[in-house]
Amino acid sequence: MSNIEKTLLQWSLVLCFSIFLVSGTKAQTSSSFTSENYKFKAVAEIGFLGVLDHKVQFGQNGTYFDYKNDGGQDVLFPISRLSLELEWKKRNTFVLLYQPLKIESQVYLNDDLIVDNQVFPAASNVKLLYNFPFYRFSYLREVLPNSKNLNLAIGGTVQIRNATISFTSGDGSLFRTNRDVGIVPALKLRSKYKINERAFAEVEADGIYAPVSYLNGSDTEIVGAILDASLRGGLKLTKEVSSFINLRYLGGGAVGTSNDSRPPSDGYVKNWLHFGIVTAGFSYDF
Numbered sequence: 001m002s003n004i005e006k007t008l009l010q011w012s013l014v015l016c017f018s019i020f021l022v023s024g025t026k027a028q029t030s031s032s033f034t035s036e037n038y039k040f041k042a043v044a045e046i047g048f049l050g051v052l053d054h055k056v057q058f059g060q061n062g063t064y065f066d067y068k069n070d071g072g073q074d075v076l077f078p079i080s081r082l083s084l085e086l087e088w089k090k091r092n093t094f095v096l097l098y099q100p101l102k103i104e105s106q107v108y109l110n111d112d113l114i115v116d117n118q119v120f121p122a123a124s125n126v127k128l129l130y131n132f133p134f135y136r137f138s139y140l141r142e143v144l145p146n147s148k149n150l151n152l153a154i155g156g157t158v159q160i161r162n163a164t165i166s167f168t169s170g171d172g173s174l175f176r177t178n179r180d181v182g183i184v185p186a187l188k189l190r191s192k193y194k195i196n197e198r199a200f201a202e203v204e205a206d207g208i209y210a211p212v213s214y215l216n217g218s219d220t221e222i223v224g225a226i227l228d229a230s231l232r233g234g235l236k237l238t239k240e241v242s243s244f245i246n247l248r249y250l251g252g253g254a255v256g257t258s259n260d261s262r263p264p265s266d267g268y269v270k271n272w273l274h275f276g277i278v279t280a281g282f283s284y285d286f
Contacts, residue, residue, distance in 0.1 A: 038088045038089070039086075040084065040085065040087075040286040041084070041284065041286070042082075042286070043081075043085065044082050044083075044282060045081045045244075045246055045279040045280065045281025045282075046079070046280065047079060047246070047277060047278045047279030048077065048277070049077045049078075049079040049250075049275050049277045050076055050277075051073040051103075051274075052275060052276050053068060053273070053274040054068055054130075054273045055271075056165065056269075056272075057268070058116045058176065058178055058265065059115065059116045059117055059266055060266055060268045061114060062117075062268070063111075063113050063114045065115075067103075067128070070107065070109075071107055071128050072105025072106065072128065073105060079101065079277060079279065080100060081279065082097070082098050083097040083098070090142070090145065091142040091145055092139070092142075093139070093140040093141075093153060093155075094140075095136070095138040095140070097136040098133070099134050099136070100133045101133050101134070102131045102133070103128075104129055105128045106125060106126070106127045106128065107126060107128065108123075109122050109125065115167050115176040116176050116264050116265045116266075117264045118167075118175075120169060120174055124170060125170035127166075127167075127168040127169075128166070129164065129167075131163065132164075133162050134159050134160060134162065135159070135160045136157055136158070136160075138206070139155045139188075140153035140155040140190055141153055141154060148194075150193050150194075151190075151191060151192040152191045153189070153191070155188045156188055157188045157206045158184075158185055159185070159206070160182070161181065161183075163178070164177065164178075164179045165179075166178075176264075184208075184226055185208060186207055186226055187206070187208055188204075188205070189205050190202070190205075197236075198235055198236045199233075199234070199235055199236075200233075200235075200242075201231075201233050202231075202244075203230070203231055204232070205228065206227075207225075207226055207227040207228065208225065209224075210223070210224050210225065211223050222255070222256025223256060224253070224254035225251075225253065226251075227249065227250075227252055228249075229249050230246050230247065231248075233245055239285075240285045241282060241284055243280070243282050244282075244283070245279075246278070246281060248276070248277040248279065249274070249275070249276060250273075250275040250277055251272075251273060251274040252272075254270075255269070255270040257269075
């Protein structure tokens with residue numbers, strides 16, 4: 001883990017822990033583990049992803065490659081999302097989320113593609129893998145506990161990215177890959193409005209913009225950002241089960257040079273993505 005990621009992780013953990021300490025100052029320890037104080041929820045959704053814009057570059061002399069126009073990401077891709085939630089003392093919510101994200105394509109190159117000093121020549125075909133699943137742990141604190149129809153919670157998120165981005169020539173003779181596991185902290189907001197006894201609308205967002213050289217005093221200029229924002233409309237079917245339709249924007253990326261790169265890479269990466277996602281799902285309250 002790089003110094004940048006360690007610094008970001010430390011700040012995110014301090015934020016989440018501080019919010020949690022404040023939330024527990026009025027707790028009554030004698031009843032902390034009664035069933036009235038906590039409840040579990042499982043949420044699953046499935047749908048499709050459309051690429052709005054997606055470009056990547058590996059190496060200072062590399063091609064700033066347009067995945068949508070030149071990389072076969074001009075169609076829809078399946079996507080799913082799973083999460084578990086623990087609500088404690090009504091005002092505190094812990095969320096564990098898994099988001100698989102794998103996009104594969106194979107295209108004919110009209111121009112040379114340069115990836116970490118490897119040239120994939122024009123008039124050849126290349127197989128592309130963009131595998132970017134992530135795991136996310138979040139904490140939310142309700143700030144409108146006395147409101148009947150409107151909930152508003154704020155908190156923090158720690159996201160673990162698990163990226164594998166590969167380029168392989170059609171005959172397998174040329175290959176480049178970039179793999180990385182890293183920590184991404186973010187702020188989190190969630191608001192839910194109860195339209196009536198059954199219908200509801202919900203807005204949720206995790207996001208941060210981080211010129212991280214200012215955080216750790218590094219001479220290496222690296223800028224990163226993430227925004228995962230959704231608008232959800234749902235219907236409570238039974239006491240335990242709700243269904244919903246979800247519109248989501250997922251975007252972000254980073255640009256800069258890593259200090260721990262390995263040849264043939266010079267460590268420079270530029271990766272920005274903008275995805276639109278439509279899903280349907282269910283939640284179950286235990």
